[in-house]
Amino acid sequence: MRIVLCFLFALIAAPALAGWERMAENDDVTYYIDPATARKDGDFRKVWKILDLKQKGKSGEMSRKTLIEYDCKEDRSRTLSYSLYSEPMSGGNLILSNDYYSRWAVLPGGTDDAVTRSVLCAQ
Numbered sequence: 001m002r003i004v005l006c007f008l009f010a011l012i013a014a015p016a017l018a019g020w021e022r023m024a025e026n027d028d029v030t031y032y033i034d035p036a037t038a039r040k041d042g043d044f045r046k047v048w049k050i051l052d053l054k055q056k057g058k059s060g061e062m063s064r065k066t067l068i069e070y071d072c073k074e075d076r077s078r079t080l081s082y083s084l085y086s087e088p089m090s091g092g093n094l095i096l097s098n099d100y101y102s103r104w105a106v107l108p109g110g111t112d113d114a115v116t117r118s119v120l121c122a123q
Helices: 002-017 112-121
Strands: 021-025 029-033 039-041 044-053 063-071 076-087 091-099
Touching: 021 112, 029 112, 044 112, 063 112
Parallel strands: none
Antiparallel strands: 021 029, 029 044, 039 044, 044 063, 063 076, 076 091
């Protein structure tokens, strides 16, 4: 019975993860984007991103889902929205959600945002 339940859970969970592509990983976090949500508007790109934490964050979260906007011309990004979740891949309970526009930040080379920006802006 346990095997059947695990198999059924895997079938149900698989479609929810199908669109997410792993972009980078370090000792603290794994970064994913959902290419199906990527939007282009002139020099700007928007995409949903998940940060899966290896250890719980300050608010008890194991994942953070953010809507990020990239400026391809100026090499910068900003957060448009974010949510914190109790489980990986934005699963479990919603801990916090906030829609706000952060200030533009220059993207230092080698960061996950710089990699994501490069991929999105090349399209």
